Amino acid sequence: MDSKFISTLSGYANYKGGRGFLAFILHRITGLGTLLFLTVHITMTSLVYIYSPLYNRLVEIFQWPVVMLAEIVLVFCVIFHGANGLRIAYIDLFKPHLLQERQSTKAMLTTLIIAVLLWLPAAGVMGYNMLKYGFGLFGGE
Numbered sequence: 632m633d634s635k636f637i638s639t640l641s642g643y644a645n646y647k648g649g650r651g652f653l654a655f656i657l658h659r660i661t662g663l664g665t666l667l668f669l670t671v672h673i674t675m676t677s678l679v680y681i682y683s684p685l686y687n688r689l690v691e692i693f694q695w696p697v698v699m700l701a702e703i704v705l706v707f708c709v710i711f712h713g714a715n716g717l718r719i720a721y722i723d724l725f726k727p728h729l730l731q732e733r734q735s736t737k738a739m740l741t742t743l744i745i746a747v748l749l750w751l752p753a754a755g756v757m758g759y760n761m762l763k764y765g766f767g768l769f770g771g772e
Contacts, residue, residue, distance in 0.1 A: 654735075658715050658716075661707075661712035661715070662712050663708075664704070664705050665709050667705065694764055695765065699761040699765050702757060703757045707747075707754070710749050710750045710753075711746040714742050715742050715746070718738055
């Protein structure tokens with residue numbers, strides 16, 4: 632393996648940073664979740680034209696409760712990654728003084744609260760559908 636890659640991974644593992652580092656890691660993880668979501672979405676949608684029986688089978692699989700739960704988590708990843716990206720762009724372009732430790736923590740917590748507030752309605756609808764169609768509650772199948 633490349634020594635730069637190993638050095639980067641060991642730096643992530645050994646760094647004892649504060650909330651700023653947690654924000655950095657959460658942004659990276661949600662970025663990977665967003666990439667996973669987009670890859671699956673584009674690939675699955677293209678299957679309609681390539682091989683529709685496989686598409687129909689995947690639609691059935693996406694109705695499994697564990698997959699529906701993963702979708703709820705992926706929606707949070709997309710929302711948080713977008714909100715945090717806007718926070719980073721705003722700080723870089725207009726308010727660089729917010730990079731100070733105290734201001735950065737407040738901005739990060741505000742971003743997290745906004746992301747959760749934007750995610751809750753979607754999570755509620757998706758959770759209801761999971762209970763209805765995944766578990767057969769509320770008159771579901």
